[in-house]
Amino acid sequence: xQVFLVTYEISAATEAEAVEWAAAVAREQTIECVDEGxxxxxxxxxxxxxxxxxxxxxxxxxxxxxxxxxxxxGGALPQLLNVIYGNTSLHVAVKLVGLEVPDGMAEAVPGPxxxxxxxxxMVGRPGPLLCAAVKPIGxxxxxxxxxxxxxxxxxxxxxxxxxxxxxxxxAPFRPRVEAMAAAVARANRETGGRTLYFPSLNCGLDRxxxxxxxxAEAGAGGYLVMPGLTGWDSVRxxxxxxxxxxxxxxxxxxxxxxxxxxxGMAHEMLYAAYPRLAGADISIYPSHGxxxxxxxxxxxxxxxxxxxxxxxxxxxxxxxxxxxxxxxxAQYGLYGDDAVYLFGGGAMRYRDRIAEGIGALKAALA
Amino acid sequence: xQVFLVTYEISAATEAEAVEWAAAVAREQTIECVDEGxxxxxxxxxxxxxxxxxxxxxxxxxxxxxxxxxxxxGGALPQLLNVIYGNTSLHVAVKLVGLEVPDGMAEAVPGPxxxxxxxxxMVGRPGPLLCAAVKPIGxxxxxxxxxxxxxxxxxxxxxxxxxxxxxxxxAPFRPRVEAMAAAVARANRETGGRTLYFPSLNCGLDRxxxxxxxxAEAGAGGYLVMPGLTGWDSVRxxxxxxxxxxxxxxxxxxxxxxxxxxxGMAHEMLYAAYPRLAGADISIYPSHGxxxxxxxxxxxxxxxxxxxxxxxxxxxxxxxxxxxxxxxxAQYGLYGDDAVYLFGGGAMRYRDRIAEGIGALKAALA
Numbered sequence: 001x002q003v004f005l006v007t008y009e010i011s012a013a014t015e016a017e018a019v020e021w022a023a024a025v026a027r028e029q030t031i032e033c034v035d036e037g038x039x040x041x042x043x044x045x046x047x048x049x050x051x052x053x054x055x056x057x058x059x060x061x062x063x064x065x066x067x068x069x070x071x072x073x074g075g076a077l078p079q080l081l082n083v084i085y086g087n088t089s090l091h092v093a094v095k096l097v098g099l100e101v102p103d104g105m106a107e108a109v110p111g112p113x114x115x116x117x118x119x120x121x122m123v124g125r126p127g128p129l130l131c132a133a134v135k136p137i138g139x140x141x142x143x144x145x146x147x148x149x150x151x152x153x154x155x156x157x158x159x160x161x162x163x164x165x166x167x168x169x170x171a172p173f174r175p176r177v178e179a180m181a182a183a184v185a186r187a188n189r190e191t192g193g194r195t196l197y198f199p200s201l202n203c204g205l206d207r208x209x210x211x212x213x214x215x216a217e218a219g220a221g222g223y224l225v226m227p228g229l230t231g232w233d234s235v236r237x238x239x240x241x242x243x244x245x246x247x248x249x250x251x252x253x254x255x256x257x258x259x260x261x262x263x264g265m266a267h268e269m270l271y272a273a274y275p276r277l278a279g280a281d282i283s284i285y286p287s288h289g290x291x292x293x294x295x296x297x298x299x300x301x302x303x304x305x306x307x308x309x310x311x312x313x314x315x316x317x318x319x320x321x322x323x324x325x326x327x328x329x330a331q332y333g334l335y336g337d338d339a340v341y342l343f344g345g346g347a348m349r350y351r352d353r354i355a356e357g358i359g360a361l362k363a364a365l366a
Numbered sequence: 367x368q369v370f371l372v373t374y375e376i377s378a379a380t381e382a383e384a385v386e387w388a389a390a391v392a393r394e395q396t397i398e399c400v401d402e403g404x405x406x407x408x409x410x411x412x413x414x415x416x417x418x419x420x421x422x423x424x425x426x427x428x429x430x431x432x433x434x435x436x437x438x439x440g441g442a443l444p445q446l447l448n449v450i451y452g453n454t455s456l457h458v459a460v461k462l463v464g465l466e467v468p469d470g471m472a473e474a475v476p477g478p479x480x481x482x483x484x485x486x487x488m489v490g491r492p493g494p495l496l497c498a499a500v501k502p503i504g505x506x507x508x509x510x511x512x513x514x515x516x517x518x519x520x521x522x523x524x525x526x527x528x529x530x531x532x533x534x535x536x537a538p539f540r541p542r543v544e545a546m547a548a549a550v551a552r553a554n555r556e557t558g559g560r561t562l563y564f565p566s567l568n569c570g571l572d573r574x575x576x577x578x579x580x581x582a583e584a585g586a587g588g589y590l591v592m593p594g595l596t597g598w599d600s601v602r603x604x605x606x607x608x609x610x611x612x613x614x615x616x617x618x619x620x621x622x623x624x625x626x627x628x629x630g631m632a633h634e635m636l637y638a639a640y641p642r643l644a645g646a647d648i649s650i651y652p653s654h655g656x657x658x659x660x661x662x663x664x665x666x667x668x669x670x671x672x673x674x675x676x677x678x679x680x681x682x683x684x685x686x687x688x689x690x691x692x693x694x695x696a697q698y699g700l701y702g703d704d705a706v707y708l709f710g711g712g713a714m715r716y717r718d719r720i721a722e723g724i725g726a727l728k729a730a731l732a
Contacts, residue, residue, distance in 0.1 A: 028657075031502035032528060037714025043504035047536075072503060074532030076570045078595040082530060082618050086595070089621030090658045090687075136397035137438060138409035162398060164448060166440030170413075204442045205571060205599045206607075229444040229452070231597035233571045241572075252448050255455030256622045256630035264622035291394075292456045321456075348403025 001046065002070040004105065006084050007098025010062045011262040015054065022051045022064035025088045030072055032087065047072055049083075063097065075108045077233045077278060085265070097266040099273045101311050111312030113239045114246045114281045116338060119316055122221070122246070123157050124194050128337050128365045130155070131198075131248075131318065132358060133344035134180070135162035141176040145183035147354055151347075152187030152195040154358030158340065159184060160224050161200035163250045173203065173211060181219035196221025198248050201230070201238075208234055209241070216243035222281075228253030232278040239279030248282040248318065248340075249275050267298050272305030276312040282340050287319030289327045296334065303335050316340050325357075328364035341365055367412065368436040370471065372450050373464025376428045377628040381420065388417045388430035391454045396438055398453065413438055415449075429463065441474045443599045443644060451631070462631040465639045467677050477678030479605045480612045480647045482704060485682055488587070488612070489523050490560050494703050494731045496521070497564075497614075497684065498724060499710035500546070501528035507542040511549035513720060517713075518553030518561040520724030524706065525550060526590050527566035529616045539569065539577060547585035562587025564614050567596070567604075574600055575607070582609035588647075594619030598644040605645030614648040614684065614706075615641050633664050638671030642678040648706050653685030655693045662700065669701050682706050691723075694730035707731055 008025060012018040026049030031038060038044060049072075052065040073080035085096045101109065114122070123129060132151040134144050148159045161180070167173050177199045184197040199215045201208060201223050208230065212223060222245045225235050229252060238247050251271070257264045258271075265274075267285075275283040283306055286292035288299040303317035320342030323331055331341060343361055350357030374391060378384040392415030397404060404410060415438075418431040439446035451462045467475065480488070489495060498517040500510050514525045527546070533539050543565045550563040565581045567574060567589050574596065578589060588611045591601050595618060604613050617637070623630045624637075631640075633651075641649040649672055652658035654665040669683035686708030689697055697707060709727055716723030 024657075030530070031504070031711075032530065033502040033711035034715050037711060037717065038502055038504075039509070039717065040504065043502055047502065047504040071534055071536075072530070074534040074568070076532055076568070076573075078570065078592070079530065079532035079568050082532075082568065082592065082595055086530070086592070086618035089594070089619050090617065090625075090652055091621065092625050136399040136404055136409055136413065138397070138404075138406065138413040143405070164396070164398065164438070164445065164452070166442055166445035166448075168437055168440040170437075202440070202442070202445050202448065204444065204603065205597060206575070206603050207442075209572070226444070226448065226452070228455075229448055229597060230599060231571060231595060233596065237570065237572050251456065252452035253455050255457070256626040259456075259458050259627070259629040260622040260625040261627065263625040286456055291390075345397075345399035345403060349400050351403065351405065 002102055002104050003067040004070055004102060005100040006066050006068065008064045009057065009095040009097045010064050011060055011093040012062060013060065015056065015062065018062035018064065019054045021093065022054050025094055026051050026066045028087045029083050070105050073108065077109050077236045080109060081232060092263050095263055095265065096269050099269065099311055101277060109236065109277060110240050110279060111276060112279050112281045112315050113244045115313035116307060116316050119246055119281055122196065126337065128332055129157040129340045130362055130365060131158035131160055131340050131342050132156040132347055133160050133162055133342060135345060135348060137162060137164050137168055138170050141171045141179040144171060144176060145179035148180045148197065149183035149187050150355040151358050152184050152193065153191060154355035155362050156195055156358050158196045158198060160198040160248060163200050163202065163224060163226055163252055165200050166202040174214060177215050177220065178218045185219050198222040198224045200224040202226065205230060212238055213243050216245060220245060222246035222248055224248050224250060226250045226252045227278065232274060235278035235280050246281040247279065248284060249280040250284045267302050268305035271302045273311045276310060276315055280315060282316045282318050284318040284320050284342060286321035287323060287331065289331065290322030292321050300334060303339060307338055318342050320344065322346065325361055325364055328361055332365045368468055368470050369433040370436055370468060371466040372432050372434065374430045375423065375461040375463045376430050377426055377459040378428060379426060381422065381428060384428035384430065385420045388420050391460055392417050392432045394453045395449050436471050439474065443475050443602045446475060447598060458629050461629055462635050465635065465677055467643060475602065475643060476606050476645060477642060478645050478647045478681050479610045481679035482673060482682050485612055485647055488562065492703065494698055495523040495706045496728055496731060497524035497526055497706050497708050498522040498713055499526050499528055499708060501711060501714060503528060503530050503534055504536050507537045507545040510537060510542060511545035514546045514563065515549040515553050516721040517724050518550050518559065519557060520721035521728050522561055522724050524562045524564060526564040526614060529566050529568065529590060529592060529618055531566050532568040540580060543581050543586065544584050551585050564588040564590045566590040568592065571596060578604055579609050582611060586611060588612040588614055590614050590616060592616045592618045593644065598640060601644035601646050612647040613645065614650060615646040616650045633668050634671035637668045639677045642676060642681055646681060648682045648684050650684040650686050650708060652687035653689060653697065655697065656688030658687050666700060669705060673704055684708050686710065688712065691727055691730055694727055698731045
C-alpha cells in the first residue's frame with residue numbers, strides 16, 4: 001500500500017492526551033465515523049489513517065506523524081489536501097507542519113512542470129532574478145504595456161500583472177494581456193533578452209482555462225495565480241494542462257493559515273510544500289523587510305523549503321511585499337541567486353524612468 | 367459610483383494608529399502602490415478604497431469601514447474576495463468582520479439560487495430539517511445506496527455524501543452518484559417523500575462542471591462543495607450555472623480563518639456572509655456540542671447571520687460536527703425550525719436499523 005505522510009503539531013498538556021488527539025486526527029481525516037458504523041475490517045486496515053509516532057517537540061507541544069493510504073486521496077489534489085488538512089483544520093490545537101508524498105502519486109499530482117532548473121533554463125543566465133509588478137489598477141492596457149516594455153528594457157527577468165488586475169473596465173483581461181505580451185516581446189527582440197510576462201489569471205473558474213489559453217497564445221511566459229481565491233487545484237490544472245507555462249503563486253487571502261497560532265500551517269507548508277505539491281514553479285511570500293513583518297529566519301526557511309529536498313521538484317522562492325532599492329542588497333545577502341526578487345508598488349515611483357530604476361535594482365542585487 | 371462596504375477590526379494601541387492602518391488597508395486592497403506611481407487623479411478618486419469611519423470597539427480594538435468601488439472587483443467573485451480580504455489577510459492586526467454588497471453587483475455575484483425559502487419549498491413541509499451523511503470511505507456504491515435508501519425511508523430530508531468521497535477505487539464518483547440518486551428516488555416513490563441527495567463535488571476543477579452535470583442528470587437534489595478546496599467561485603459557478611441545484615458548503619480546510627485571533631475572519635463572515643455571497647443555500651458549520659467546541663453564542667450568531675438580513679438572500683444554517691440523539695433536543699432549542707441538522711458518523715452506528723435511527727433523531731428534534 002502506497003502511503004503519504006503528514007506531520008501535525010499537536011498542542012496538549014500531556015503525551016497521553018497528544019496520542020489521543022493524533023488518533024482522533026487520523027480518524028477525522030479518513031473514516032470520520034464511530035467504530036460501530038464501519039462494517040468491514042479492511043476499512044480499518046486500509047482507509048483509516050495510521051499514527052506512526054507521537055514525540056514531544058517542546059513545552060506542551062507534540063509532533064504526530066500520520067500515514068495515509070494514497071488511495072484515500074481519490075486520485076485528485078482537492079481530496080489529497082482534504083486528507084492532509086481538511087476537517088482537522090477546524091481543531092484549534094492541530095497545526096500542519098510536515099508532508100511527504102511519494103513519487104507514485106504523480107498521475108494525480110504531477111507537481112511543477114518547470115521548477116527551479118526549468119526556469120533557470122528559460123531565463124538563460126545565472127544570478128538573482130528580478131520580477132517587476134505592473135500597477136496600479138486603473139491604468140489602460142497601453143499604459144501598462146509601456147511600463148512592461150521599459151521594465152524589460154531595464155533588464156527585468158520577469159514582469160507580472162498586479163495580482164488585482166482582473167476584468168476591470170479600465171483594462172479588461174484580453175486587451176491588457178495582448179498589449180503587455182506584445183510589449184515584452186518587442187523589448188526582447190530589441191535587447192535579445194528573454195523577459196517572461198506573467199498575466200494574472202484572476203477570473204471566474206468557468207473562464208480559467210480559456211484565459212490561460214488566450215494568454216499562452218498571446219505570448220505570455222507564465223501565469224500568476226492566487227490559490228487562496230481560485231483554489232490550489234487551479235495551479236495543478238495549469239501545470240498539467242495543454243498550455244503549461246511556469247506558474248507563479250501569490251498568497252492573497254491565505255494569510256490566516258500562518259497567523260493561527262496552534263492551528264493553521266507552518267510557513268514552510270503554505271509557502272513551499274503546498275505550492276510544490278500543486279505544481280507552482282515560483283512562490284511569492286511576504287519577505288522580511290517589507291510591509292508584513294515575517295522574521296528573517298522564517299523567510300530563510302521558506303526559501304530553503306522551496307529550493308531544498310521535499311515534496312516534488314525544487315522551485316523558486318519569490319520574496320516580495322515591499323522590497324526597495326535600499327534593501328535589495330540585504331535581501332540578496334539573505335536569499336542569494338536562486339530567488340525571484342519582486343519589486344512592485346515601490347518600483348512604480350520611477351514612472352518614465354522605470355528602465356533606469358530596474359537597472360539600479362539589478363545592480364543593487366548583484 | 368456603486369460601492370461595497372467592508373468592515374475590518376483593527377488591533378492597534380491608539381486611534382491614530384488605527385486610522386493609519388485603515389488607510390494602509392484601503393490602499394493595499396486596491397492600488398497597492400506609492401503615490402508617485404499613480405499617474406492619474408481618477409485612480410485616487412475611483413480606484414483607491416475610501417475609509418469611511420474608524421471607531422473604537424473595545425480595548426486596543428477599532429472598527430474601520432472601507433468603501434470600495436464595485437468596478438475594482440472586475441466583475442468576478444475571485445477579485446471581489448481579493449478586494450474584501452486578499453493581501454490584507456497577511457496583516458496580523460487586521461480581521462474581516464463586516465460586509466455589505468449592493469444588489470447592483472448581481473451580474474457578477476448573483477448569490478444563492480434557492481436560499482432558505484426555495485429550499486423550504488423543495489422540501490415541502492415545515493419544521494426542522496434533517497440531513498444524514500453517508501460514510502465511511504471504503505464502502506461500495508451499492509452499500510452506500512442501501513444506507514441512503516434507509517435514511518430516506520426513515521424520513522431524512524436530505525442525504526449527503528461524506529465530504530471525503532471523491533474518486534476512490536472503492537466507490538468512484540459516477541457509479542456512486544448513480545446508485546445513491548436511484549436509491550433515494552426509489553425511497554421517495556415508496557413514501558411520497560421529497561428527500562434530496564447531495565453528492566460531494568470533490569474533484570479536480572477540470573472535472574467540476576462535468577461532474578455537476580452528471581449528478582444533475584442522475585437525479586441529485588443538490589451539491590456538496592468544499593470552497594476551502596475548490597474555491598468560493600466553484601459555488602458561484604454552480605449557483606449561476608445551467609444545472610443549478612441547491613448548494614451545501616462544507617468548511618473543510620477553512621478552520622484557520624476563524625482561529626487566527628486578531629487576524630482572519632469573524633465566524634459570521636466565514637460561515638454566513640461568504641457562503642451567501644458565493645451563492646450557497648446551506649452552510650455547514652461545527653456546532654456547539656460537537657467535536658470542535660464553538661461556543662453556544664457563537665453558533666447562534668452564525669445561524670442568525672445565515673437567516674437574517676445581510677449579503678444576498680437568507681440561507682439555511684447546517685450545524686454539524688458530532689451531533690447525537692442525546693443532544694438533538696438541545697440543538698433544536700438553540701436553532702429552531704429553519705436549520706438543517708446534520709447527523710453523520712454518529713448516526714452510522716445504527717447500521718441496518720438506520721431508518722429507525724433517523725426516525726428517533728427526527729422525533730428528538732421535533
